[in-house]
Amino acid sequence: MHLSFPSPRARARSGLTGLLLLIAALTMALPGLARAQVTAFNQAVATAAAGDRDIAGFYKAVNYEGIWTGKDDRARRAALISALERAGDHGLPTARFSPDALKAKMDATKDPAALGRLEVEISALFLDYARSLQTGLLTPSRIDEGLVREVPYRARQSYLVNLMKSDPRGFFNALAPRTPEYTRLMKEKLRLETLIGRGGWGPTVAATKLEPGASGPSVIALRDRLAAMGFIGRSATQTYDAEIQSAVQQFQLAHGLSPDGVAGSGTLKELNASPERRLQSVIVAMERERWFNRPRGKRHVLVNLTDFKARIIDNNAVTFETRTVVGANQSDRRSPEFSDVMEFLVINPSWYVPRSIATKEYLPMLQENPNAVRHLEITDSNGRRIDRSAVDFTSLTEKTFPFAMREPPSQGNALGIVKFMFPNRYNIYLHDTPAKSLFSREVRAYSHGCIRLAEPREFAYALLARQTADPQGYFQSVLATGRETRVNLKQPVPVHIIYRTAYTQADGRTQFRRDVYGRDARIWAALAKEGVALRSVQG
Structure with a gap:
């Protein structure tokens, strides 16, 4: 049977007129009951979609035909349901993306008009899930004024269009960030959920400070908790011996603490943190990774504010690392999180x-x-x-x-001898500083917002090595002039300022850091409000 649709010019008319023309054509083409059913379905789709510009535009382009509810749409439905079943694995709200609720609605809906409304409801659910998984559940700027990262949002209608062009399962599998970091965070999430299901790390350590040579019940609790965390093997020792001291140092390194081997108040606070708290950090890190779902650059600079480190990354490997001082934890001094491109450095800066x-x-x-x-x-x-x-x-x-x-330029200048520029509206950059003593501190949040480097000369050498055979000699010759000099980078380098209280290593433990600005606590509260919940896995 041939259906006669309105002309392209007629279809282009907006609002009710275009819809009525389409319905009229369908009604004339189909006799009896079939005509009533098709008309009811298409009319319901058009009416239900009218409140969402993107969904309405998509269905208008496909003549208000279904993509989820027809007999030929089984593979697409199955792929969506399968994806929703894994929503919790990604730290998304399982009630909001419930496959059981969707299946129940599908089974219960038979009437053509109700089926048309369900068709649009499924598309809305799909768009919500696809964007949440690809670029995050939350809008960063609504959580904290320092979250100024530009999230790489995709046009909503493009998800529907691209789904139609793709293998459904392959499409859903490609939504989440395809970075090694995201994959490792998911593994750590499952590990912690399994650990919680088995009872966690056991009793906390009731002490204010424990040092090598100590003994007694608190040392036993310290030993057992370190063993449960995998920092030491099982033993019967009741004394804070060299083995426990070494385990404490390894724990300290994994949590950004000074590795002195003494279980002081700061170390014990982190040691007594629950696996549930660590799981929250991992879920927040996964959300942050979704906000950051974009190419980083084969060579880029990565500054993790909570870790107080700046790194040069080449082809996913760290090729240079230095300690940093970041913005103080005050309303007008906290360092923002964003990405930009380093274009030049200034030697002998004013x-x-x-x-x-x-x-x-x-x-x-x-x-x-x-x-x-x-x-x-x-x-x-x-x-x-x-x-x-x-x-x-x-x-x-x-x-x-x-x-x-x-x-003016000088050795005592607040910017030291060099600054690294990636012009941005926040006036944030990396630079040297004469205040070297701050780099020996464990928590290094003291600046007005810019990022101070412990080894700025070496950082400059590493950047300039791509464009001169003798980067150190060149840098020192410019420095010796005492004149403020701009040096352009022949290959600009992306800079990413991030904030991760949980991050992974390719060949090591997941690292945890303190929430120095309280940002992750606010993000977790917002995620929980959206329905994200901690899970435990029995086994």
Whole structure:
């Protein structure tokens, strides 16, 4: 039977007119009961889809035919149900993506109009699941002002279009991030769920501090908990011996603690953390990995704020690593999370004081003493250096302060001898610092937001090695001039500033870090509100 549809121009008319034309054509083409059924289904699809522009656009393009509910759609339905059954494996809310609820609706729906409404409902569920799995359940910027990462969202309608063009199971298998990190996080999630199902790590350690040579019940609890975690073999020792000390050091390294082998208050706090808390960190890390579902670059710089480390990654391998100092845990100093591209470095940099620092920190000092902070130049809007004695700083406020402040190049410059630039609207970059003592601390959150490097020269050498045969010699020759000099990178390098309290290693333990800004706690609360729950696996 040949169906006569409206012309392309008629189909292009928006709203009810286009829909009525389509229904009229279907009605004229089909006799009796079949005509009523087709008309009811298509009309129900069009009406149900009208409230969602993307879904409505898709169904209009396919003449309001079904893609889920027909006899020829079995493979697509089966693939969707199979995918929903694995939603919990990805840390997604199982009630929201319940395959049993969907199957029950499918089995109970027979009426053509109800089937049309169900058709659209399934597409809405599919779009929700596909985007949640590929680019995250949450919108980062709604959780924390420091989550400024641009999530690589795909057009919603493209999921429906591409599903129609693909093998259904292959399409669903390709949705989640296809990174080694995501795969390893999923394995760690299952390991922790199994551990919880078996009772966890046993009793916590009731002590405030334990040192080598100690003995007694608390040492036994320490020994047993380290053994349950896999840091030491089973033994009967009741003394804090060399073997326990070594195990404590390995635990400390895996949790970003100073590896002194002493179970102090900080170490015991992390040691007593429950597997449920660690599982939360892993699920949050998986959500963050979905937000970050984009190519990183064969060579890129990765800064993990919670780990206080900056790394150069070449073809998935760490080729350089240095300690960092990151933004202090204060509302206007926390380092944001985002990605950009490093284009150049500046040797012998000037420090152009951010206005917030000039007005909040230095203006009060100048009001007390106009000759304060003499190492800083104060200039007017035309860049002319002003005579401090001619200015009444006490008459100025944060809003009316009209000057700029600059620290010229020097060894004591706040930026040290080099800064690494990836121009961005947050005015965040990597740089040297004269405050070297901070790098010896365990928690290194002290800056105004920029990332300070413990080994900036070596970092520069590693970057410049791609474009000069003698990167160290070149760097030192420019440095010796004392002049502020911009050096462009011939191959710009992506920079990714991330925040992971749980991350994996290709050939080692999953690493856990403290939630220095409380961001992961807020993300977990938001995930739980969406229905994400911890699971345990019996076995």
